Amino acid sequence: MLLPPTASAPREPFSLLTRLHVDPEMHAVFSEERSIADWLAVECALAEEQAALGHLSGAEAVAVTAAAETSIDRDALWSEAANVGYPILGLVRAVAAAIPDSVPERVHYGATTQDIMDTALALALRDALGRLQELVDALGEELASLTAAHRGTVMPGRTHAQQAVPTTLGAKVAVFVAQLARHRERLHQALPRIAVVSLHGAGGTSAALGPDAAALRARVAARLGLAAGDVPWHVARDGVLEFGQLCVQLAATAARLAREVIDLSRTEIGELSEASGHHRGASSTMPQKRNPIGSEAVVGLAVTAQALATALPRAAEAGHERAAGEWQVEWHVIPQVACLTAAALREAAEVVAGLHVDAEAMQRNLLADGGLIMAEAYMIALAPALGRQRAHDVVYEAAQDVRLRGLTLEQAVRERCGASADIGPLPRASDYVGCAEAICDTALATWRTP
Known part of the structure; x- marks a missing residue:
């Protein structure tokens, strides 16, 4: 017989990728500690707002809140969760056991497990969106500075991996700046669709929550800093899927940027290179090597996030009023995709911050x-x-x-x-960059407009 997992048991196999590259802030959003704390926060908000509407007494709500502050035995929690299939029953029992006998126990009154877990997920996704905003801002600022500094630095533009027409480094980077400005807008617009309270009861009808269910949802949502909604989303996972798709787009942009650095740092091109340092990017056997390890990490993180996110449309196929296996896909994929994407954005900003531009190599390559x-x-x-x-x-x-x-x-x-043909002087590369500097100015103005 297999033993149930304990609090001290490792939750994930060792990953060299995430061991070397992590965004601690996003990791904290999806940590075990944060998940348990969010489940308890939702239970407390439910009890407190039920008391405010007169469905629970003040003493009952205070007892729930006080009991939720007691230490949760994680070994017992995960042991019971492995048996039940979900963690909330064990959590509720632990809270109820800490309520004095003198007070009627009505923790989790009228709610269902998925109400608690989805509302806690909404809290995590809200903060994850906020962290992604911060990382996009940081990367965008680095790229904006690069754009401004090199708006007139002429270099080869390339199509189909071959030289095409001259451009400027600023114009090349401005495309990323404008793209990040659009991503920033998408993140802002998605927040009210993604960070939504879930409190609709067992079958989504709110029957156990009583006639004040809508008012209760609105109050719980306001207390937790979430949007309210009166239509259940237990199986309507478009908000979760949208979050995953946002991560995919951000990861793809980071990977494209990293690929640009990798390609332009090739020995035969040599127009860009990552920050140098003692043994940074070194080889164990080739002493001359200075590999673009930051950009390589971005590609690895981004590709992995994109691959994992392909599971989310399947998770959105849940039927009837409750999923039968599809929901569990999210438990693994969403934290992984969020953390991988955040790490990719963080690493990309560090690459850009330390980037070395070789304008002389660009001039040589034009010839x-x-x-x-x-x-x-x-x-x-x-x-x-x-x-x-x-x-x-x-x-x-x-x-x-x-x-x-x-x-x-x-x-x-x-x-x-x-x-005999009088064709006059022919243009130089610097004469043929078109609107490159105007492109830089437009992208920078867009980025600086909140």
Whole structure:
């Protein structure tokens, strides 16, 4: 026979990823201690507001609150939870046992287990959204500073992993700034949909809570700092799913940023590099290595969060008025996704804060491959004299000359046009960055607008 888990038993297998990279604040939101405290807080709020409406006496509510402050025997709690399948029955029994015999015991009066656990989940998700806001703000500020500092730092823009047209580092980073501004707005907008009290009783009809159920819900919600709702969401998990999807979007943005750093720090490119330090990113066998370990961690954390979150749509398939296994998916996935996403955002901000920009490497790379990155710019410059299609053909043939004969693109274009053609000066990379600086200004203005 298997022994039930005890309070001292490890809850999760060892994870090297989360051992090395963690956001302590988000971890605390989903800790065992916080979960138990939130369940008790919901039970106390229920009793206190029932007393305010006259359903319990003041003495009964005070007794529940006082009993909830007593130490909970976790070994007993988890042993009973393993037997029952849920922790609230054991928790309620522990609180009830601490109420004096002289006071009638009506803890958990009219509520059901999922009411307590979902309301506690709403408390956790509220604080998790707040922590994600803080992390988005921190990352956004670092990226905004980078955007402002390098709005005019010209570098190769790349499409399909190849050089395309010139851009600026500021314009590249501004895209992330604007994206984080949208994420920030999404987090704010989602709060009233996600942090919602759950207090509807066994089948969702509030029958055991009496005719004042709506008023009771509103009062409990206000006491706990949650939104009220008069339609049960025991099996309507769109709010939980929305939280998971927000995490997925944040994780994806962090991973894209990290991938950019990894790619641009390649030896052959060398335009960006992470902060240096003694043995930071070192190899056990190759002494020269300085691996982009911060960015690698972001990718690992983000990809894992995204993979776990794919289970949440299945958890939202629960039928009738109560789930039969789907709910349990959330118990594991939501804390993991939240903590992994938070750690990814935290690590990403640290990467950006320590980022080294090599503007000289960017200039060298603009000249790579004979300066072919200027092909579109030359075509546009020649189009008034030659026509757009003829200009395209001339530059296309010139590009082949660059690759076959080792010419620069400017040399090949002038040769193709002939000595008699008066094509004038051709643009430099810094002349062909379009609205790059305006993009930076717009993104920064958006970010700085609350």
